[in-house]
Structures are given as structure tokens and as C-alpha cells.
Amino acid sequence: MFSNIGLFEIIIVALVLLLLFGGRKLPELAKGIGESIKELKKALTDKSSKE
Numbered sequence: 870m871f872s873n874i875g876l877f878e879i880i881i882v883a884l885v886l887l888l889l890f891g892g893r894k895l896p897e898l899a900k901g902i903g904e905s906i907k908e909l910k911k912a913l914t915d916k917s918s919k920e
Contacts, residue, residue, distance in 0.1 A: 886898065
């Protein structure tokens with residue numbers, strides 16, 4: 870899905886997030902995104918194991 874994203878694109882996204890949310894809220898945002906990804910992966914594996 871995101872296999873063609875390079876370092877330059879990651880840097881651009883990080884800079885935009887830094888501008889939008891500021892340095893103080895960025896760790897909270899990253900933690901929330903990480904937890905969301907973890908829950909999504911868990912839900913996908915639970916769904917595939919039920920089938």
C-alpha cells in the first residue's frame with residue numbers, strides 16, 4: 870500500500886504535521902496513530918482467524 874513512499878515524502882509529511890500540531894502535541898498524535906494501527910492489525914487478524 871505505501872511501499873513506494875520515499876524518505877523525501879516522509880520528511881514532507883513530518884514537517885506538515887509539525888506545522889499543524891506543533892512540537893508539544895506531536896508525541897500525543899504519534900501515540901494515538903500507533904495505537905490505532907495496533908488495533909486495526911488486531912482486528913484484521915481476529916477477522917481472518919474467525920474465517
